[in-house]
Amino acid sequence: MAGFIARRVLLVLPSLLGLLVVTFLLIRTVPADPAVALAGDNATPEQIEAIRRQYGLDQPLLVQFGRYLAGVARLDFGASQFSGRPVAADIAQRLPATLELTFAALLIGAGLGIPLGVVAAMNHNRWPDFLLRILSVGGIAIAAFWLAIMLQLLFAMQLGWLPLRGQLSVGLTPPGGPTGFLLLDSLLHGRLDILGDALRHLVLPAVTLSVGGLATIARFTRAGVLDTLQKDFVLYERAVGFPRRRMVWIYVLRNSVVATVSQIGLLFGSLIAGAVVVEAIYDWPGIGSYTVQAILTADAKVMLAVTLLVGVIYAAVNILTDLALALIDPRIREGR
Amino acid sequence: MTVPALAITGLRVGIRSDEGMARILDHIAFSIAPGCILGVVGESGCGKSTLIRTILGILPPAAEIVAGSILFEGEDLRAFSEAELNRAVRGSRIGFVPQDPYLALNPLFTIGAQLLEVMRWHAPGERRSHSTRLVELLRRVQLPDPEAALARYPHQFSGGQRQRLLIAAALACSPRLVIADEPTTALDVTTQQQILRLLRELVDELGIAMLFVTHDLGVVAELCDEVSVIYAGQTVESGPTAAMLDRPLHPYTRALLACHPDRSEGFTGIPGAVPSPLRAPPGCRFAPRCAGARPACTGRSPAPQWPEPGRSVDCILYEAKAAA
Amino acid sequence: MLVLRKFLRDIPAVIGAVIILFVVILALFGPWIAPYPEDASASHLLRRLKPPSAAYPFGTDNLGRDILSRVILGARGALKVALVVVGLAMAIGVPLGLLAGYERGVLAEAIMRVTDVFLALPQLILALALAQLLGPSVESAMLALTLTYWPFFTRIVHAETQRLRNALFIDALQGIGAGTPRILLLHILPNILSPIIVRATIGLGFTILVAAVLGFLGMGATPPDPDWGLAVAQSRTYLPNAWWFATFPGLAILIAVLGFNLLGDGLRDLVDPRLRRSR
């Protein structure tokens, strides 16, 4: 298994390099000039020129890319051209928030989507199926930020059950280190008050982010279960009087989730796009809003780093997906 | 006389389709005594699998039993609720050996997990004692290395081994009847021979009854004590194997035997095709293909006749003989 | 006929078909249906942000335009974005997936690596670059969406083709000397339609929504286009007061996407030969 992971990691490297090249070229074709922003609103043309020189923006593309790669090889992603702060530090600070949010959303999506998919499939072409299909498809179609604001109005304003925005109440200070993940850190520090507060803050954003994925997961699960129900072993299991509930929820489901698991891998890939809106509305201090900021300010260093990050996450999730599939299916485990 | 393990009379099963209710099984009748193997022979589409699903109570949603009785050790299975069937009949008092050992086992679970699950469900008790019993059974069905087998996955066994596993599973809860659905069609001849021999031994040893569904007359000849021939959802002839192979009564049985390469030098077939049960002809369903058909054959279904002790035949020819 | 009857029994799919039909009618005849067709570009300062009333059933927007009219007029654009993006993504992704799934060796490997690169490419960053290169417009947003969506098709088609590559009927075709293009286009493609349809219908909704986000970031649809996504994005400034401004265009998106997805699911069940067998 270690060999399998090592092999996959090595295979990923060329793709990541390709990703960097593509992104670098793309971003450098953008005429937006960070020097203008750095020089401020009262800049003189001479000042802009000087800043451009200072940041090496007047160098040939190849030189710039070479320098950048040399930095990346040392895990130095440079400084943001907009804020001057080291990109790696900013990302390290924000990534845990996004991962926590995404993971929570995925948990909700899978936790609800898989059962809904199973129930729909078990009632194929009957009312529960119809209803669940319409509801789950509605999840894909709902505009996330509209839903977000409605949830805010209901749960934060009207009912007052959950906080409106943010990751933590103003009075509380994150416990700090060692992982950077708020939930994990507060647990490690034994700060259950912070954990509880952070969880309360997590609910609305995670639910909002989960609806799209939930629908996708439900659909693929439904298709998978329908497919599995056609299999001979299901007939056999019925013929020998398998306990029905266990048959469906354990024996059939495990065979059906293969496609779903691959879909979850792909869902993770579109993390940034989905997180943008949700992070903006709930003021979640994550990667999504950081990316938007970088795009609006044409901050090449940040965009490159984010791209690379998404690439790495994508690759990691793919490897994890393969591992998950190997866990589910012994035949894959044996490399057949 | 002992109570038959299974006695089916006048069974009729209908299925709802766009064109209304169709009889996919129609006046099926046979019985099996304990310690006896009954071969149910029929060509594809004759309703063999519907018959099995009817007995086990796992018909598809669109199908239902319209008439007849299924007496299992004297109890009418039709009176059982779904929960009772699931708990006390399927997999416990009636064992099942499926057709295709390659597909019938869930590929993602170990043999032990799957088989013990069934055993625990039907016979609550110690996990340890279940697995001890299962290992014993696996040894009995001559599966190599039975202890290790429980921790292995289906794909790690050959077809023959998997069929042995499934036979062991069918016997796990000490059934009184085992239904075997063409259990050797997916196997090679040498393996088939081994399995058939094993089944015979087990039936003789345990005194259980077996319903052996097949299309292969050769297999029937080798294995079964009694035969019941089904055509297009109707029982056409039943009786002891040897007698039936020697002197088939029904024109269909005769034609079928004549097709067998061991019997005929040329290649004779039966003209026409098995009708779809959804569009079965009226009267005797074999009439359109029968060389000796008379106008009366299409008028009504023939009533069963007993021209010899232990043999029944559903053909108008014998009605005439009986009348005469 | 049997197919049609089966389809009609699938109530969600029928609902989906009705919705799509409705949307298509709006797209084709919107200017004749909308009560205030001039509100595509006009502005009426004196009736800004009015709540729904008899005259303006969906209320008015930030420039006093009838939201109902703009929702009706927006159908065309929404349909265009969704269909063009998914169509183009399929046109790129499906052939590549077929090729990579059928052939073995360097070419297949190269296609899949490139696919991975594009799958990992953040949509927003690509959209920005394209908006700059080609000028910010719906067209560049559509291109950006296309470029990030085709790999989904490649992945699925690749996996399905690999599965089918060893099917007996493909073997038989090779046996009678059929060439690769024939096998891929005439035989494999129709047989893998069902996952493609699922992916495409998911894509339709996804596209409309992401296009809205792009529009808001200045890389997509441009005012005064009666674009649903843009309206939803613009309404943010006025929430929670002017709830109607976000709600009705949002509902329009929801219903249209719902329509596509329900129809897609229905079609999928219909063309899936495995499901075709059952019942």
Next chain:
Amino acid sequence: MQITRRQGGALAMASLLAARGVRAATPGVLVRSDSPPANLDPHQLFDVPMMGYALNAYDGLYRYENNPPELQPWLAEGHTASADGLEWEFRLRPEVRFHDGAPLTAEDVVYSFRRVLALGKAPASAFLGILKPENVTAPDARTVRFRLERAYGPFLAAIPIVAIVNSRLVRANEKDGDHGAAWLAGNEAGSGAYAFVPGSLTTLERLDMARFEGHFLGWSDNPSPVPRIAVRAAKETSTGVLGLLNGSIDWTDSYLPTDQVEQIQGSRVAQVAKDVSMRTFIIRMNNARAPFTSLNLRKAMAHAFNYDGFIQEILKGYADRNAGPIPNQLWGAPKDAPGYAYDLDKARHFLKLAQAEGFNPRQQIRIHIQSQLEQTNQAAQLFQSDLQSIGVNLRIVADTWANIVSATAKPETSPDMWIHWVSTYFVDPENWVGQMYDSRFHGTWKASSFYRNEKVDALLQRARGLVAQAERAPLYEEATRQVMADCADIWVYNTVELRGLARRLSGYRFCPAGGGAEMRWLQMKG
């Protein structure tokens, strides 16, 4: 009950919150929902979020206070300037201490100015051409001397831009000759009324500040100052407004959409502060490229914008018509210049003249808007709708700030038209007419009209070289009149800044420079 008059379920829901809101407030902490700066170093950035931070964490030699703004001595007690305007001396206040307790000396001031110049970023703009680092000196511990390369009228006006940093602290954290830029980007070395709480920063999202007891001004004038400030950026307006209504946010940015004002005013926990600012709203025209090389066309456009409609209906009156480039209340703005009025007949008239010169009305004119700023979009759409009625084809291009300002580097790439505000960075006409219409600034976004008039260039050049306001004012007025006559751009309004404030706050002071972000005057109940 103002709220119940409004229809709509969402509002009813939101309004129910007012009562709960009181409980949502955090005792002893003021929660700001405007954005913290991207970087904490006041010498690297100079924008609205930075001012919102630096005005509290740092002090300058002088500071703008009140509205209209007055330049007040701050760390300096006063200054002297030579008659030729080249030599400036500032006398420092005694006993000023930084947050770490170190005393302020002239050396800190010298270091701060030299550092600004060496970094060369936004805060350096006003000084780069006129001040060499070696010419900032400290004759003694309480005196700082500047020797300018040439006389520069706005010099004093720009002095508040430079925050004075604790030089020992920053020097101690210099690395590879970066002037401590990396360190200060995430730390603080100031003397201001509030001190940054270390470890509380998430860039662009959150930071905390605590009151600095030892601030040189003392706190005797403020009986209940705010003990702690939590900056928690709310990126969506709706979140900020909802937070204000439920009491979890005490202070929003000062750009509340006018459509939100009524609802907030009706709330029991919050209100809106409305202050006339010096922030002009402008529709730019690219004078250097056809078709806007035509004065007649520019005039036609200027007459086609519905100023009153925009201000009264869309902005609900929360803006003042500002017919020229300089904010009305600032000196240098010609009081008598009439400007352009909304008059479609006149617009048609000038359009005909422009057509006679060769303008083809079918030609599409592209106006770039900043999509995140809804108002630019509304203005463009309103404009588009009027222009359509006189037969001009305006196409709106949604765009980003970064993209537009990059495009404005050259007249060929600069948009036909675009919309933006000009904020107050230093209170001097130079901030507006000087940097916008002097051709030496071509290549910066502020000069993106590419207006060129040698007479104006000369007037502005002269005004820049003088020190006395009385001498400079007529020159700026004349230049402004000329620019207006040439109809270089379409000047729309001067902003009324709208800031949501919790009712538990009082003592709010607004100043156009810094937008009221200085917190030391605020008093807080609970």
Next chain:
Amino acid sequence: MTPILEVQDLSVSLGGRRRWLGRSIPPVQAVRGVSLAVAPGEVLGIVGESGCGKTTLGRTILGLQRESGGEILLDGKRVSGLAPQAARRVRNSIHYVHQDAGAALDPWWSIGRTLEEALAIQGIGDRPARVAEVLAAVGLDAGAARRYPHELSGGQLRRVALARILALRPRVVILDEPTSGLDMSVQAMVLTLLRDLRVRYGLTYLFISHDLSVVRRFCDRVAIMYLGRVVELAPTAEVFAAPRHPYTRSLLEAAPRLTGRRAAEAAPLAGEPPSAARLPPGCAFAPRCARSSAACRAEDPALALRDGAEVACHHPLERAMA
């Protein structure tokens, strides 16, 4: 008389992948040194249990699988050593009928289109007439052309599969398990049809099957395969009357017969064939063979002519035995 098809010392290895990093998968020797010659008009049966390499042999002769060693001669001309597409071009007088006729048809295509397609691929004109002719030849009515595979019965599908290649006018037809999965009544008709077609179109058959009773009645000669090797090759009557190879005998005895139970007869062959990936040294059948000796486990016997039959065994059964 030149054999129409000749195979000399043919070997085929399947699978086997060298992976970059990680374990490589060794190839499986599916066919090991098989030599056969088929005379024009002959029906040569190839019999063996699953995994014995009979299907691989057929696919290799057809050209879909590339051989790893040995020669294939068609009309005495060498046609081996080619990549699949090229191989199919030079061997287009050989055609193949799949075991699962239904799965060998594209479910999306009507029968008529499928048949016409075969002609189109081969560039043959006058398609409707040719399609009508072959449909008639295999005993299907013209209406079948409009139907889809899932609407047809197993027997009908076999006919369609035959029609499809008959349209291409083959000379050698490889029939892969042409009767498996068919009911007895249908099987007989398919065999009758095959016999008629052979006469009518002058075909030569390579008849791959595991069904001994069918082979016995249909084939002129039989080759028995075990784990990639031909272990016995002789005229059909000889093989059934007096099998020489112990495996052949076991196979014959295992086949169920209508004559009824033979409980007392020789015990069934024990165990199952070893995996082709892990062949024992020497004779592959030795571990299951009652007659095996040290020599069997040391040396793999070659196929040699003994008393008119070719047998690969160190201890063949005597003629008189059976």
